Amino acid sequence: MTAQTDALPGEAATLPRPDAAPAPLWRGYRFELVKLLSQWRLRVVALVCWLGPGLVVAVISTATTLPTDTVFGRWMGQTGWAGSLVVLSFACAWVLPLLTSLVAGDVFAAEDRQGTWRHLLVAVRSPRRIFLAKALASLTVVLALVVGLAVSSVVGGLAAVGGRPLVGLDGQVLSPGHAAMSVMLAWAVVLAPTLAFSAVGLLGSVMFGRSPMGLLTPVALAFVLALAQLLPLPVLLRIALPSWSFLAWRGLFTEPAQIGPIVAGVVVDLVWALLAAVLAYAVFVRRDFTDPAYDGAGPRTVLSTLAPLAVLVAVSVAVLAAVTPTSGSGIDRPKLERSLATAYGHLYRLQTRELARPDVPEAQLNVGASCDKGGDLVEDAGPGNDWRCVVTWHIPGATAVGSAVYQLDATPDGRYVADGDGPQSVNGFFQVRTPTGDVPNPLWQFDGSVDLFTATTKG
Amino acid sequence: MQIGPAVRARGIVKSFGAVIALDGVDIDIAEGHVHGLVGPNGAGKTTLLGLLLGLAVADSGTLEVLGRPVRRALALPDGVAGFVDGPGLYPSLTARQNLVALASLRGDRKPGIDDALDTVGLTDVADDRVRGFSLGMRQRLGLAAALLSRPRLLVLDEPANGLDAAGTRHVHRVLGRLAAGGASVVMSSHRMDDLTALCTEVSLLASGRVVFSGPVSKLAAETGAIDYRLRTSDGAAARRLAESTPTVRVLPDDDLLQRQDAQALLVRGSVASLDDLVARLVGLGVAVRELCPVVSPLEAAYLALTGTEEDRGGDGPPSSPGQGSDDRTDDGINR
Numbered sequence: 125m126t127a128q129t130d131a132l133p134g135e136a137a138t139l140p141r142p143d144a145a146p147a148p149l150w151r152g153y154r155f156e157l158v159k160l161l162s163q164w165r166l167r168v169v170a171l172v173c174w175l176g177p178g179l180v181v182a183v184i185s186t187a188t189t190l191p192t193d194t195v196f197g198r199w200m201g202q203t204g205w206a207g208s209l210v211v212l213s214f215a216c217a218w219v220l221p222l223l224t225s226l227v228a229g230d231v232f233a234a235e236d237r238q239g240t241w242r243h244l245l246v247a248v249r250s251p252r253r254i255f256l257a258k259a260l261a262s263l264t265v266v267l268a269l270v271v272g273l274a275v276s277s278v279v280g281g282l283a284a285v286g287g288r289p290l291v292g293l294d295g296q297v298l299s300p301g302h303a304a305m306s307v308m309l310a311w312a313v314v315l316a317p318t319l320a321f322s323a324v325g326l327l328g329s330v331m332f333g334r335s336p337m338g339l340l341t342p343v344a345l346a347f348v349l350a351l352a353q354l355l356p357l358p359v360l361l362r363i364a365l366p367s368w369s370f371l372a373w374r375g376l377f378t379e380p381a382q383i384g385p386i387v388a389g390v391v392v393d394l395v396w397a398l399l400a401a402v403l404a405y406a407v408f409v410r411r412d413f414t415d416p417a418y419d420g421a422g423p424r425t426v427l428s429t430l431a432p433l434a435v436l437v438a439v440s441v442a443v444l445a446a447v448t449p450t451s452g453s454g455i456d457r458p459k460l461e462r463s464l465a466t467a468y469g470h471l472y473r474l475q476t477r478e479l480a481r482p483d484v485p486e487a488q489l490n491v492g493a494s495c496d497k498g499g500d501l502v503e504d505a506g507p508g509n510d511w512r513c514v515v516t517w518h519i520p521g522a523t524a525v526g527s528a529v530y531q532l533d534a535t536p537d538g539r540y541v542a543d544g545d546g547p548q549s550v551n552g553f554f555q556v557r558t559p560t561g562d563v564p565n566p567l568w569q570f571d572g573s574v575d576l577f578t579a580t581t582k583g
Numbered sequence: 584m585q586i587g588p589a590v591r592a593r594g595i596v597k598s599f600g601a602v603i604a605l606d607g608v609d610i611d612i613a614e615g616h617v618h619g620l621v622g623p624n625g626a627g628k629t630t631l632l633g634l635l636l637g638l639a640v641a642d643s644g645t646l647e648v649l650g651r652p653v654r655r656a657l658a659l660p661d662g663v664a665g666f667v668d669g670p671g672l673y674p675s676l677t678a679r680q681n682l683v684a685l686a687s688l689r690g691d692r693k694p695g696i697d698d699a700l701d702t703v704g705l706t707d708v709a710d711d712r713v714r715g716f717s718l719g720m721r722q723r724l725g726l727a728a729a730l731l732s733r734p735r736l737l738v739l740d741e742p743a744n745g746l747d748a749a750g751t752r753h754v755h756r757v758l759g760r761l762a763a764g765g766a767s768v769v770m771s772s773h774r775m776d777d778l779t780a781l782c783t784e785v786s787l788l789a790s791g792r793v794v795f796s797g798p799v800s801k802l803a804a805e806t807g808a809i810d811y812r813l814r815t816s817d818g819a820a821a822r823r824l825a826e827s828t829p830t831v832r833v834l835p836d837d838d839l840l841q842r843q844d845a846q847a848l849l850v851r852g853s854v855a856s857l858d859d860l861v862a863r864l865v866g867l868g869v870a871v872r873e874l875c876p877v878v879s880p881l882e883a884a885y886l887a888l889t890g891t892e893e894d895r896g897g898d899g900p901p902s903s904p905g906q907g908s909d910d911r912t913d914d915g916i917n918r
Contacts, residue, residue, distance in 0.1 A: 143651070143658050143659060143660055143661070144659060144660060144661040144662075144663070146657075147688045147689060147690070148690070151687060151688050151689075151690060152688065154687065155684050155687070155688050158676070158680070158684050159673055159675070159676070159684070162673070162675040162676050162680070163675050164675070238671075238672075238673065238674060239668060239669055239671065240671035240672070240673065241671070242633070242636070242638055242666065242667055242668060242671060243666055243670065243671020243672070243725075243728075244671060245638055245657060246636050246637065246638070246657075246663075246664070246665075246666075247685055247688050247689070248688065249637070249657040249659075250657065251657075412599070412639055413633075413638050413639065414597075414599075414629075414630055414633035414634070414638045414639040414667075415599045
């Protein structure tokens with residue numbers, strides 16, 4: 125006879141037994157990890173995350189055409205650190221929400237699909253521990269995938285181009301050590317919105333059950349928020365959205381770093397993560413697992429669950445309005461002029477070094493910028509591709525003042541692309557001739573970033 | 584020592600919105616017995632099994648499992664195992680991995696996984712992914728998973744679904760051994776042959792109410808007239824005698840029956856009537872070579888609940904569905 129029958133006790137078994145204890149959380153966590161990692165789909169995703177970025181960065185970095193429309197893309201051929209930041213930009217747009225969908229958005233729905241809820245409940249005997257184990261396991265897997273993206277892209281870039289200095293978004297040249305630290309911090313910053321999207325994924329997975337809507341919730345949210353970020357929304361509302369940190373990390377690459385928007389975005393993300401997780405937990409523990417007709421939460425539950433998230437956005441806007449001096453779009457003429465002049469000064473010195481000319485301190489250059497948006501009839505504020513700026517500086521050893529023209533395309537997130545309009549010898553051509561050959565002209569086109577959190581000046 | 588019931592339920596009511604799944608269910612399941620739940624779809628079998636597994640609590644009524652009252656979900660004594668709505672298995676894991684994961688969840692250091700797999704006849708496919716398993720194999724693996732916890736109360740929802748003959752034999756053997764070892768088994772099934780072979784007691788549910796609860800033999804005695812196939816050494820004499828017996832009715836020949844055996848005839852009557860008929864046949868020197876119910880008493884009772892008059896093949900069960908437990912009599916039958 126088997127062990128089962130051998131183990132059957134006799135009459136002593138008729139005594140009332142104590143209630144069975146729930147399985148410890150760490151065992152449930154391990155069980156969830158085993159289930160997640162046994163899925164071939166996730167294994168493929170993990171492989172792609174750990175190998176794909178490195179290969180892509182290595183190939184693109186050595187190509188003649190670089191993704192100049194992506195921030196740091198124009199520097200991919202110059203330094204290996206830029207490749208990781210390009211991957212980060214791309215990941216923030218779609219990859220990270222998609223990863224949270226595939227993992228967190230499916231972790232509860234998979235049990236519905238496989239019909240294993242009742243089995244799991246009987247085995248674990250604690251909905252609370254099941255929820256925590258699933259949440260922790262899915263976050264662990266998401267974290268591992270994000271780390272894979274970061275490590276792979278850095279390794280690919282360094283292997284293909286090397287760890288040379290990186291030019292920041294204010295034209296400042298970052299040493300390899302500084303660049304490495306900033307790249308790591310940038311990836312760390314986006315963990316916060318990834319956490320928020322993961323929590324939203326858990327919420328969708330709990331609410332919609334086996335419906336594809338559960339799986340798609342983070343991606344749908346990312347799509348809606350990406351659309352919102354394209355609109356001319358007030359900067360306070362923009363920062364109050366959980367996708368803001370997907371853009372805010374760029375502030376790490378200016379001097380001084382734009383810490384305010386980053387901190388605000390991270391705090392908003394953490395609150396979103398907490399609230400979405402609490403809502404998901406509340407929906408989960410109220411579910412009746414014996415109800416044969418259950419097919420996801422009803423419309424009333426869905427609406428009452430989403431309402432607190434909408435309230436959170438409103439509260440975030442109110443708090444940000446109270447603690448920050450910014451208003452409107454966060455982009456105005458003085459900010460752009462300051463940012464452009466600073467970037468130009470740094471990049472002018474870079475160009476000077478490339479041309480093997482004597483270095484000039486920025487104090488001597490005394491760079492200034494004068495910008496106008498769309499002519500006299502348009503207010504000089506807000507995003508748009510109709511900014512035209514004239515940069516002036518003092519040429520060392522000469523009484524004349526140099527000037528260069530730029531067309532600026534400023535986007536609502538504070539990023540701008542400065543496109544040089546001449547003179548050709550300064551910023552009108554994409555290459556400059558150096559003693560060692562032609563190299564990309566750092567003053568021809570460059571990316572910049574406006575700190576949206578500083579006070580906006582009217583007029 | 585006094586042996587108490589493994590399950591004692593009184594006045595259990597459970598609703599899902601406007602749908603009343605269980606409506607005043609009383610049930611006792613003794614230790615060491617295999618208890619069958621029979622009823623049409625929607626009768627409340629799975630809901631009742633779910634309550635026994637602790638997946639939910641009743642809206643009202645009292646439930647005791649292994650001597651302890653169940654007052655909140657999942658607060659059950661150790662030793663309750665089983666599944667409802669199919670065994671919960673993870674298709675991306677192998678059979679062994681499923682059991683290992685489950686055992687590690689419980690922290691069981693001596694899970695006896697190989698024994699469990701062997702018991703249900705799945706040793707050969709232990710390292711195959713469950714994704715490729717047939718329904719019957721999944722059922723057997725689900726049973727193996729339940730056995731890992733060495734249950735004192737095993738709750739199984741349709742465990743015979745998809746089982747082939749060998750699988751059925753494995754499952755019967757396992758459940759029989761468990762009951763012999765003192766454990767109780769509660770199982771629902773639509774396969775009356777399984778229930779008849781395995782169960783010492785059955786409960787018939789209809790519309791959330793128990794319309795019969797007791798031993799199968801008692802159900803046979805209470806079931807009234809059912810159809811029998813009678814084969815004798817002299818078919819014509821048997822037909823004449825049956826037709827002259829007032830409490831026995833000779834039914835029109837069934838094509839299938841005639842193809843199988845031209846000497847056989849179908850008769851309908853109660854157990855007592857058939858006893859009388861057999862005595863008279865023997866008295867006339869007609870050898871009775873076979874006398875067996877066309878459908879089992881359990882199936883006849885079930886069909887009476889769910890089928891048409893033609894399906895029933897008899898005068899029906901002792902009561903009709905829809906009667907409340909208030910009408911319950913001492914013999915466990917609603918009248």
